[in-house]
Amino acid sequence: MKNGRVWKFGNDVDTDVIIPGRFLADWNKEPEKLGQYCFCSIDPQFSTKVQPGDIIVAGENFGCGSSRQAAPVAIKYAGIEYVIAVSFARIFYRNAINIGLPVLECPALVEEVKKGDRLAVELDKGEIKNLDTGKVYHFEPLNVMVQEILYSGGLVPYVRNRLNS
Amino acid sequence: MGMTLVEKVLAQAANLPQVKPGQFITAKVDKIIGHDISLAAFRELERMGATRVFDPDRIAITWDHFVPSPTVGAANQNRELAGYINRYKIKNFFEVGRGGICHALFPEKGLIWPGDVVVGSDSHTCTYGALGAVAMGMGSTDVAAAMALGEVWLKVPETIRVHFAGERGPWTTGKDLILYTLGQIGTKGALYKALEFAGEAVYGLNMDERFTICNMAVEGGSKTAVIAPDDTTREYLVGRVPPGAQLRFYSSDLDAVYVADYIFDCSKIEPQVACPPSPANVHPAAGLTGVKIDQAVLGSCTNGRLSDLRVAARILEGRKIKPGVRMIVVPGTQEIYLTAMREGLLETFVRAGALVSPPTCGPCFGGHMGLLGDSEVAISSTNRNFTGRMGAVNSQVYLASPATVAASAITGYICDPREVMSA
Incomplete structure (x- = not known):
């Protein structure tokens, strides 16, 4: 069971704020370099403050805007382990699953959690525990197709297995 | 129970007599589109171990984002993409100076047809809904998987109908109608859903303005957006699609179920502006x-x-x-x-x-x-x-x-x- 500290964001966090367009040329040649630019326009030090395993908690429509897969990739390489939100923009949601960044919808938690709280996530059980308050939250388990992709380690290994079989 | 246009297109793509919102399906993909940033998708395709794409004729790529190359990195990106285009034998490829912006270019070249399921590694792929196609923006890995397998997993979306009634003023354009819609429904108004635009005012628009409307539907969170094809659509396709192309013209059944129904009176819609920092x-x-x-x-x-x-x-x-x-x-x-x-x-x-x-x-x-x-x-x-x-x-x-x-x-x-x- 992993646990991490919470970084809180509001509603409608868009992909331009997550990773500006100017960093998109050739982004997946060295995708790990994107981490340092994550949220650079609103908090240039974000990636240096994040500790591996930390968790983003946000409001509605997280990841709205462009289809850039660089957005969840930047978040992942900034060191974030999970993104928990009230809701996600659909392209961002698929992209995050496809690269193996778990994205969880849990409105009750979003409302109550504070910046810096430590959360422990149990993906299989659909459970998140706030270690600072002791409160346990439940989220809708991911659908079977999504789970299959996440447990394969993302969509690339999933397709590779299918092409080989 | 009747089906909406989007449900009909997805049902045929999934080879099912009927689909319902919320249902998970595997849909056959008719067209896949991309641009220079889609180089990422080809790298993923390679990582998947794919030695070929499902159908090189059904993939269209243009260079449009970093055009002409503003940096050495962008120039190198384009060179590398050209290598993949060659290797995977992509037929519809448009070089710098011979193409243009993907969502203006591909319909212009007759590459998108009514009834198509289209997947593209660009969020504004929903533009093609103006032709009666179900077109969805996705990320590089999704697009790579579609190029490898020729199919994509989808959750059938609920459809919201936006009906534009009344007569437009002479300076109220398609752009004003979609901005107005976004102002009404908000950036989350169509999250995970499909938008269907209808009404006499929509059918009075030329194709360019219809593309504009479907293009910005994604700013309301929608998965896809459509306008049922009519005579204007058919006229647009003449001379663009190859003779004998199998075009599938769908429209929603009268008893189709919509999750929400908006009716806007165009005569009251003035020229609109979206102020920073939100299109809504x-x-x-x-x-x-x-x-x-x-x-x-x-x-x-x-x-x-x-x-x-x-x-x-x-x-x-x-x-x-x-x-x-x-x-x-x-x-x-x-x-x-x-x-x-x-x-x-x-x-x-x-x-x-x-x-x-x-x-x-x-x-x-x-x-x-x-x-x-x-x-x-x-x-x-x-x-x-x-x-x-x-x-x-x-x-x-x-x-x-x-x-x-x-x-x-x-x-x-x-x-x-x-x-x-x-x-």
Whole structure:
């Protein structure tokens, strides 16, 4: 069971704020370099403050805007382990699953959690525990197709297995 | 129970007699589109171990974002992409100077057909819904998987119907209708859902304006957006799609179920502007008079088509852009560029004091070709006005129709086009 500290964001966090367009040329040649630019326009030090395993908690429509897969990739390489939100923009949601960044919808938690709280996530059980308050939250388990992709380690290994079989 | 247009297209793609919202399906993909940033998808395809794509004729790629290459990195990206195009034998590939912006180009070339399921590694892929296709933006890995397998997993979305009733005013364009819609439903109004635009006012629009409407549907969170094909659609397809192409014209059943039904009276919709930092922060242009601008941008996959240039040229004809204001005009494709040249539109822009750029996505996504400096303000016919979208983090972008952009370039502040055209 992993646990991490919470970084809180509001509603409608868009992909331009997550990773500006100017960093998109050739982004997946060295995708790990994107981490340092994550949220650079609103908090240039974000990636240096994040500790591996930390968790983003946000409001509605997280990841709205462009289809850039660089957005969840930047978040992942900034060191974030999970993104928990009230809701996600659909392209961002698929992209995050496809690269193996778990994205969880849990409105009750979003409302109550504070910046810096430590959360422990149990993906299989659909459970998140706030270690600072002791409160346990439940989220809708991911659908079977999504789970299959996440447990394969993302969509690339999933397709590779299918092409080989 | 009846089905909506989107449900019908997805049912046939999944080879099922009926699909229902919420159902997970595996849909056959008819077309896959991409651009220079889709290089990422080809790298993923390679990582998947795919030695071939499902059908090289059904994939279309153009260079549009970092065009012409503003950096050495972008130039190298294009070279590497060209290698993949060659290796996977992609037939419909458009080099710099021979194509244009993907969502203007692919319909123009007759590559998208009614009834198609289209997947593209660009969020504005939903543009093609104007042809009655179900088109969805996805990320690089999803697109790579679709290129390898020829199919994609989907959750059937609920459909929201937006009905435009009444008669439009002469300066209320397709862009104003979609901005108004976004103002009403918000950025989350269509999250995970499909939008279907209908009503006499929609059917009175030309194809260019219909593309604009479906293009920006994604700013309301929607998965896809459609307009049922009619005679205007059929006329547009003539001479573009190959003879004998199997076109599938679907429309929603009368007893189809919609999750929500909006009816908007077009006669009450004035020219609209989306204020920063959200495409849904929409107000009438007339109410914003006094907001001074530094730059005006006409172009993009939203509004860089021929009729957009014509409207703007009509306003700029014989007039001058306000000193201190830069105007950048970006025709969407080489074909549009050429026609605009023949019609004298480019001359009108140049004489008015505008800079005419080659087809590119550059300024719209803040990549290159006219970024905004600190605290600068732009009015733009593009699709997003998020914080820092077109340049400096503290710059501001207002989104509007080509008419409103052109009129504002003349006055130097945001204004309703009627202010200029009645003067």
